[in-house]
Amino acid sequence: MAKSSRQKALEAKLTTQQRKAAYLIVENEIKDNKDETKLEYQQIAEEVGVTYKTIWEWRTKNSNFIDYKNLIADDFLATERAAVYSNLMKLIKSPQPSVRAIDIYLRRFGLLTEKQVVTTESGEGARTDADLERELGELDELLKDDD
Incomplete structure (x- = not known):
């Protein structure tokens, strides 16, 4: 090598x-x-x-x-890669195939990938800029009252 x-x-x-x-x-x-x-x-x-x-x-x-x-x-x-692959195939072809061996084989050749689902909230309950400005105004008023 x-x-x-x-x-x-x-x-x-x-x-x-x-x-x-x-x-x-x-x-x-x-x-x-x-x-x-x-x-x-x-x-x-x-x-x-x-x-x-x-x-x-x-x-x-x-x-x-x-x-x-x-x-x-x-x-x-x-x-030793050939020996590893040989043993992997023995596990896959055995009378009771190893699910883990099949998983490794499929991942090795890019035939199985993990699927991840990402969800986002629709925005219900989210405050708009106008809501935030109104709340800030209310806080300002409260602070003025404390002075």
Whole structure:
């Protein structure tokens, strides 16, 4: 997948260790628990050549690292779109189709939109300019009487 200008800009702000750590963290978080053993952050830190505390600081406080890691995660997930669509279709075609899956499918392709109805009052009971001027005059008279 081609790198976006945003990704290139973030890479320029990160060290080689930070970029490697971001990839390892994303790969680790996406792993299927059944087949693959997840790494501890300490193991990722050792592989990258930094301390656990450094990894923690990058993950929680470094906005460039966090943004870069999220971009990588988006790329990883984009490669799984076909699998997501396949599972969605299984839910739709099952003996008891999922209404939620059908809703997602229709929204994804713009075939279902939310309809909102906005009503306005007809103006009954609304005061005209003349009514407002008359009321202001009455208030003025009341204020004069108080003086």
